[in-house]
Amino acid sequence: MNNENNYIQGLFGGLKTLCIGLKTTMREFFTKKITEQYPENRGELQMFDRFRGSLTMPHNANNEHKCIACGLCQMACPNDTITVTSEFYEDEEGKKKKRLASYVYNLGSCMFCQLCVRACPHGAITFDQSFENAVFDRAKLVKTLNQPGSRVEEKKIVKKAPAAPAQPAAPAANA
Numbered sequence: 001m002n003n004e005n006n007y008i009q010g011l012f013g014g015l016k017t018l019c020i021g022l023k024t025t026m027r028e029f030f031t032k033k034i035t036e037q038y039p040e041n042r043g044e045l046q047m048f049d050r051f052r053g054s055l056t057m058p059h060n061a062n063n064e065h066k067c068i069a070c071g072l073c074q075m076a077c078p079n080d081t082i083t084v085t086s087e088f089y090e091d092e093e094g095k096k097k098k099r100l101a102s103y104v105y106n107l108g109s110c111m112f113c114q115l116c117v118r119a120c121p122h123g124a125i126t127f128d129q130s131f132e133n134a135v136f137d138r139a140k141l142v143k144t145l146n147q148p149g150s151r152v153e154e155k156k157i158v159k160k161a162p163a164a165p166a167q168p169a170a171p172a173a174n175a
Helices: 002-029 072-076 115-119
Strands: 082-090 096-106 142-146
Touching: 072 082, 072 115
Parallel strands: none
Antiparallel strands: 082 096, 096 142
């Protein structure tokens, strides 16, 4: 008797899941199909906001970027996609400072995890919307992100004038 109940319960459970699957299939069968005509619509094709294309280092009009060559993005990358090379130089005051010499990014080994972007304390790197990365030679997937002659964006420090000494409050006249 017990085996018969298990058999009937299993049969009805299987029929229930079959009906759920058929309902999903029939619903999708009657929905309107959307087909992207990909090669023809490159001009108007828009990717969604969170899409991770390839890594870029934005530069402003003065060819300045925010990277200070700290190497945190290189350390955060799980498969050594990023190579940051820095150099030391002396400024006008004789202090030794570090600057970015080259920022090499291997798109072919990147897994687009965004750990490098999250690790960057200055927001110097970001992912763009480009998605056409097919090439015949893998060497073309290795890119240098810092442009020739680029330099670190200087932060404008505004010094405030010293505040005037506080005047003692005049005693209020009692009326």
